[in-house]
Amino acid sequence: MSERPSDSWRTARRQLTAVFRKEVRQTIRDRRVMVLLIVAPLVQTVMFGFAVDFDVDRVPTVLVDLDRSDESRLHARRVLADRTLRHAGDLPGVPEADLALDDGRAAAALVFPPGLARDLAAGRPAEVQLLLDGSDPNRAMVASGAASRYFGEVGERLIRERLEAAGRPAPAQVVLAPRVLYNPRLKTAPYVVPGIAGTLLVIVTTLVTAMGLSREREMGTMEQVLVTPIRPLWLLIGKLLPFLVIGIFDVLLLVAVGSWVFEVPLRGSLLVGATGVLLYLFSTLGVGLLISTLSQNQQQAFLGGFIFMMPAILLSGVMTPIRGMPGWLQVITWFNPVRHFAEVMRGVLMRGAGFGDLWFQLGFLVLLGVGVMALAAARFRTQLG
Amino acid sequence: MTRHPLARSLLRIGAMAAKETIHVRRDPRTLALALVMPVVMLFLFGYGVTTDLDRIPLLFADQDQSEASRALARAFDGSREFEVVGRPAPEGVEPLLRRGYAVAALVVPRGYQQDLLLGREAQVQLILDGADPLVGNQVLAKADAIARVESWRLAGATFAGVQPPLQVKSWTRYNPEGRSALYMVPGLSAFLLAITAVMLTALAIAGEWERGSMEQLFASPVGRLEIVLGKLLPYLVLGLLELLLVVAFGALVFDVPIRGSLPLIMLFGLVFLAGMLGQGLFISVVAKNQLVATQAGALSAMLPAIILSGMIFPIENMPLPLQAFSRLIPSRYLVHGLRGILLKGNGLSVLWPDLLAMALFAVAILGLATARFKRRVA
Numbered sequence: 001m002s003e004r005p006s007d008s009w010r011t012a013r014r015q016l017t018a019v020f021r022k023e024v025r026q027t028i029r030d031r032r033v034m035v036l037l038i039v040a041p042l043v044q045t046v047m048f049g050f051a052v053d054f055d056v057d058r059v060p061t062v063l064v065d066l067d068r069s070d071e072s073r074l075h076a077r078r079v080l081a082d083r084t085l086r087h088a089g090d091l092p093g094v095p096e097a098d099l100a101l102d103d104g105r106a107a108a109a110l111v112f113p114p115g116l117a118r119d120l121a122a123g124r125p126a127e128v129q130l131l132l133d134g135s136d137p138n139r140a141m142v143a144s145g146a147a148s149r150y151f152g153e154v155g156e157r158l159i160r161e162r163l164e165a166a167g168r169p170a171p172a173q174v175v176l177a178p179r180v181l182y183n184p185r186l187k188t189a190p191y192v193v194p195g196i197a198g199t200l201l202v203i204v205t206t207l208v209t210a211m212g213l214s215r216e217r218e219m220g221t222m223e224q225v226l227v228t229p230i231r232p233l234w235l236l237i238g239k240l241l242p243f244l245v246i247g248i249f250d251v252l253l254l255v256a257v258g259s260w261v262f263e264v265p266l267r268g269s270l271l272v273g274a275t276g277v278l279l280y281l282f283s284t285l286g287v288g289l290l291i292s293t294l295s296q297n298q299q300q301a302f303l304g305g306f307i308f309m310m311p312a313i314l315l316s317g318v319m320t321p322i323r324g325m326p327g328w329l330q331v332i333t334w335f336n337p338v339r340h341f342a343e344v345m346r347g348v349l350m351r352g353a354g355f356g357d358l359w360f361q362l363g364f365l366v367l368l369g370v371g372v373m374a375l376a377a378a379r380f381r382t383q384l385g
Numbered sequence: 386m387t388r389h390p391l392a393r394s395l396l397r398i399g400a401m402a403a404k405e406t407i408h409v410r411r412d413p414r415t416l417a418l419a420l421v422m423p424v425v426m427l428f429l430f431g432y433g434v435t436t437d438l439d440r441i442p443l444l445f446a447d448q449d450q451s452e453a454s455r456a457l458a459r460a461f462d463g464s465r466e467f468e469v470v471g472r473p474a475p476e477g478v479e480p481l482l483r484r485g486y487a488v489a490a491l492v493v494p495r496g497y498q499q500d501l502l503l504g505r506e507a508q509v510q511l512i513l514d515g516a517d518p519l520v521g522n523q524v525l526a527k528a529d530a531i532a533r534v535e536s537w538r539l540a541g542a543t544f545a546g547v548q549p550p551l552q553v554k555s556w557t558r559y560n561p562e563g564r565s566a567l568y569m570v571p572g573l574s575a576f577l578l579a580i581t582a583v584m585l586t587a588l589a590i591a592g593e594w595e596r597g598s599m600e601q602l603f604a605s606p607v608g609r610l611e612i613v614l615g616k617l618l619p620y621l622v623l624g625l626l627e628l629l630l631v632v633a634f635g636a637l638v639f640d641v642p643i644r645g646s647l648p649l650i651m652l653f654g655l656v657f658l659a660g661m662l663g664q665g666l667f668i669s670v671v672a673k674n675q676l677v678a679t680q681a682g683a684l685s686a687m688l689p690a691i692i693l694s695g696m697i698f699p700i701e702n703m704p705l706p707l708q709a710f711s712r713l714i715p716s717r718y719l720v721h722g723l724r725g726i727l728l729k730g731n732g733l734s735v736l737w738p739d740l741l742a743m744a745l746f747a748v749a750i751l752g753l754a755t756a757r758f759k760r761r762v763a
Contacts, residue, residue, distance in 0.1 A: 030677070032672070032677050033676065033677060033680070036677065036680040036681065036684065037680075040680070040684045044684060044688055047707070047710075048688065048692045050703070050704055050707055051692050051693055051698065051703050051704075051707050051711075052692060052698050053698065053702040053703065054518050054519035054522070054698075055518060055522060055702070056699060056702060057702065058701055058702065059701075060701065098558075101558060101729075102729055102731065102735065103731070103735040104721070104725065104735075120550060120551065123550070125550060125551075125552070126550065126551050126552075127551075127552050127553070127554050128551070128552070128553045128554070129553070129554050129555075129556065130553055130554065130555040130556070131555075131556050131558065132555055132556065132557040132558065133557075133558060133559060134557035134558055134559050134560035134561055134563055135559045135560050135567065135568060135724050135728045135729065136568050136699060137437065137560060137563035137564065137565055137567075137568055138437070138568075139699060140557055140560075140563060141437060141563065144553075144555045144557075145526050145530075147553045147555070148553050148555070149526075149529070149530075150553075151551055151552060151553040152533060154551050155550055155551045155552065156533075158550045158551060159550065162550075171504065171536070171539065171540030172500070172501040172502070172503070172504045172505060172506070172507065172536070172539055172540065173506050173507070173536045173539075173540075174457065174501075174507055174509060174532045174535050174536045174539070175506050175507065175508050175509070175532070176508075176509055176510075176511045176528055176529060176532045177508050177509070177510050177511065178510075178511040178512075178513060178525055178528075179510060179511065179512050179513065180513045180515040180521060181479070181482060181512060181513065181514055181515055182514060182515050182516045183515035183516055183518065183521070184515060185515075186515050186518040186521045186522060187518060188518050188519075190516075191516060191517050191518055191519075199688075203680065203683050203684070204680075207679060207680070207683065208676065208680070211675065211676050211679060212676060215675070215676065297592075298588070298592070298675040298676070298679075299412070299415055299585075299588045299589070299592065299675070300412070300415065302584065302588055302675070302679050303415055303419075303422075306422075306580070306584070307422060310422070310426055311425075311426070311429055313691070314426070314429070314430060314691075315429065319691070319697050320435070320519075320697070321438060321517065321519060321520055323438055323441070323488075323520070324435040324437065324438050325432075325435075326432060329429070329432065343485070346516055346517075347483075347485070350516045351482075351483045351514075351516060352483070353483050353484070356484075357480075357483050357484040357485070
């Protein structure tokens with residue numbers, strides 16, 4: 001080529017704007033697509049922000065009071081007082097309680113055995129029974145924790161009283177004074193909202209890119225564009241750019257809604273957050289592109305996107321903690337951009353983390369983005385060349 | 386030919402189903418994905434998901450440096466719940482928490498041992514990263530339990546011979562070891578069924594509109610309703626296969642019990658799938674193209690099936706309007722039903738409301754979809 005560098009730069013820019021403008025028009029023309037790309041993520045973030053609550057409480061509990069004493073009634077009332085266990089009725093006996101667990105009316109049953117008050121008064125050890133529905137292990141753990149905490153405290157108090165009555169000195173005690181940083185009331189929404197945003201971004205970037213490009217291939221319009229003097233690279237960038245813009249717009253929207261509706265704080269620097277968002281979108285768009293080069297039609301592109309999306313969402317630490325996974329699976333999650341995005345956003349928004357704190361996550365996003373994008377672009381070019 | 390009209394109609398539906406089956410079979414990638422993906426997901430999730438943590442990384446900032454404070458560190462480190470990963474100075478705690486190096490820190494003040502020796506309350510500060518509330522709540526509960534045990538141990542001499550006067554004893558039914566897989570497998574199968582059924586039908590039918598081949602089908606003597614039924618049938622079979630595969634895999638690999646009846650599971654699957662296929666059909670009729678259909682399908686089937694179905698997050702904990710809304714999500718009933726059948730051995734006498742709700746949804750959405758379908762064709 002005898003073009004001077006400035007000329008070739010100008011052509012490139014012209015080509016890029018042309019493709020960009022065409023893509024934007026095409027996307028805007030279909031109103032439904034715009035609704036799905038912008039309104040749907042918004043509605044879903046709000047809805048799921050309210051729906052997801054890790055703080056298990058109000059576990060439906062039935063009482064079986066076989067003692068019918070003032071003592072048993074007192075403990076029944078007090079153990080239900082902190083609202084972790086919710087009173088779901090009184091039953092006359094253990095078989096009825098079993099039935100209630102069977103049909104799901106209750107998830108726990110507290111049984112006060114006959115003679116409880118008498119045993120306590122006589123100084124004999126007494127035992128309260130708790131039947132649990134273990135099908136949800138987390139809920140079972142919370143319920144048994146609440147009951148044993150309450151009865152543990154009662155037991156300790158009784159011992160102290162007895163020691164005092166016997167004139168012996170009370171024993172020393174270790175007391176924990178908790179101080180919760182970043183999220184003092186341990187609310188779930190600030191934790192989950194960044195993760196849900198990341199999830200929705202996969203849908204609106206990866207899936208849309210993969211299917212949009214496969215559609216062009218399916219219809220043969222990609223080949224038509226290639227006959228024009230446009231360079232494949234500019235074509236590619238021009239096609240991805242509108243989705244990058246939509247993605248950034250969605251993030252801004254979701255962060256705004258998160259802080260407004262769910263009081264998600266914004267403690268860190270926006271620069272760090274923006275870096276995370278850009279790197280993340282770069283990698284999700286890259287995955288979309290890669291999938292489109294691997295599939296022949298939209299249905300395959302969708303399934304490919306889906307295969308990526310499912311583990312990416314479920315193993316992102318948004319739904320269940322990554323620390324609870326076995327080691328090999330934790331290593332796999334390093335290659336999950338959703339995980340890193342969620343961690344960067346949480347770090348920036350809640351903890352006020354900076355580049356120094358998030359180098360691991362940001363580094364992996366760079367690695368993933370560049371790797372996937374390079375692979376995808378190479379495949380895209382060979383397919384078109 | 387003087388065959389009964391119903392028989393002829395069935396024949397035409399069969400022909401449509403055969404055509405659609407060929408479509409599915411010719412695309413082995415789709416088929417493989419539809420059948421292999423659930424197993425992979427189940428595998429990852431069955432192993433991957435526990436909400437119960439152990440070896441939570443803990444910082445131990447010891448200002449007392451005494452025998453008693455070292456004993457406290459041992460009590461935390463020796464329990465499988467925590468692992469002491471660092472012993473910074475108190476001012477070094479927060480940067481390490483911010484970086485996510487540890488989740489919590491214990492700060493033992495000067496004079497800790499002294500207080501204990503004098504029989505006073507010895508306060509220890511527990512600083513905790515609350516960003517993840519699930520982890521945060523566990524840290525609070527577990528640290529509290531360890532501190533209590535430590536108190537008992539310290540009081541050992543005084544308490545010698547004293548039995549705790551009142552105790553609670555727990556019996557856990559259905560899943561005594563508290564294994565997360567037992568909880569996840571039924572939920573996950575509902576989720577996977579919802580996705581494949583809604584998405585595959587929505588895409589298959591939207592694809593016909595997009596390519597214009599739907600109009601060609603209308604030109605054939607096959608009735609509108611017969612086209613719909615014929616097209617949905619292969620996906621119904623595929624969905625049931627998937628359900629069997631997931632249940633079998635769960636039983637073999639994760640020892641998920643099948644305490645109830647297998648035919649009842651299939652009945653639940655069938656009614657649920659009818660609703661999901663209806664939803665897919667409805668989406669495809671409204672969307673007309675595959676891109677819109679996927680987005681609509683992902684947003685209307687996938688996320689509600691994860692978040693509002695009770696698969697991971699208990700429904701009782703949601704705000705009331707959302708609890709009411711979750712009643713419109715069929716996955717909710719399938720998750721509840723499958724858990725009941727598999728883990729508790731429930732029968733129809735307990736689970737009929739779930740079945741009824743799914744049937745209502747199926748009738749409503751299929752009616753709505755065919756009405757839209759007919760109007761669009763007319």
